Amino acid sequence: MRPDDRQYLKSHEWCKIDGETATLGITDHAVAQLSDLVFLDLPAVGASVTAGEQYGEIESVKAVSSLYSAVSGEVLEVNAELPDNLEWLSEDAFEKAWMIKVKLTDKSGDLMDAAAYEETVKAEQ
């Protein structure tokens, strides 16, 4: 079971909310499906993100995928070392490979808990 201290999107992003701050990342399942990661494009601190919309891109040898935001708000912090250390995504998608922290103003209506996300992953396999 994946961490139950956070919520998930069907598009395989996770979102951990602590008070007014939301930390965003992608799940181990997303990392496994993407495979062979080569590039990560994250927004700058101060940029605004919108729930359900793209905030960045992740590129593997064969494809480019959008990163979707689970929340709306302003980017407070970016994991600036992650683009140069993409192996962190395979090693620890849920902690070390967080992507951005956002000052929360709104969140997606499509968030699910860990148990519901587990079902989503199972249905894909």
Next chain:
Amino acid sequence: MPTAKLRGLMRTTALESIHTQAGARLVPFAGWNMPVQYGPILDEARIVRSKAGLFDLGHMGRVNVHGPQAEDFLQKLQTNDASKIPPGRIRYSMILNEDGLTQDDILVYRNPKNDGFFLVINAGNTERDLEIMRTTAKDFECEVQDRTADTGMIAIQGPLSEQITQRLTASDLSELKYYAWMDTEICGQPMTISRTGYTGEDGFEVYVPAGHEADVWNAFLEVGGDDGLQPIGLGARDTLRHEAGMPLYGHEINETTNPLEAGLDFAVKFTHDFTGRAALEAVQQKGGTGRKLVGMTAASKRCPRQGYPIVHDGKDVGAVCSGSISPTLGTNIATAYVPDALAEPGTELQFRVREALEPCVVVPTPFYKRSR
């Protein structure tokens, strides 16, 4: 990503469970559930360039054509001159529509015993090709037989292919020329083998009677394992064919391109009355379509991808057909149709990824050519 719903409709090759057991990632490709990779894609590409790789090509369409007018039928169907193919030899060719636009690129094999032809066609186009063939065949005394379901197809590609394959093959493979094929025994069974491939390396493709696919696959890995032979997925196959300058249907060629602008005129012979000939001659008389398919390299961090706009002087002048990270060249490579005036090697262009413009430069193709 595969969904449970899609899986039920997908075709599978005889080797699917072997791929799954080997840890392959399978994805839907042209209606088939196919291994895209067993390990990192770039490592798989390097293995084929340096040693040898084994590919399941069961999804490729395979068709027999025979009958007294089989050759006449092929002269109508496709652009190369079938009358000039000797027994046991193979030619690259195209199927066009009346407008001279590409319906598929194919290989035409004249049977070693000269008793008909064999065609290998793209998986994604198999149904449409068969429909075109059956319609065309009505005017000729010949029979078109879809053999896809009752044969398998396994390729070995890479510099060690001949020595590995020889261990399983009754005939002397050093006698089998590039783009030739023969009937022989492989693993003690009657089979056909061609010296062909889609990687730019030496190698073979084996046409396996249904039921023997797993035996042949496992035998290859057993006799080639010590030489480094590994199964390779379709992801690396795409990188390898792109490096070797080989077009992929749906990327470099499709129903909006003609073979002249794609630089495939070597496959078009104006010696016979093929479908699309008049339209192609009209294009030739006009001096072309005003655009050409070119290769480009880009040292940028971002890889150019299919559909990204090509920009010159602030204007969109084309779009990327295929883009790859090339492990052999150590840079990004791409193909695109650009105006004739921008097609010369050395021409500096840009590609657009999101809002950013990245530099790229036109280079001669193929990007990679093996030393023989």
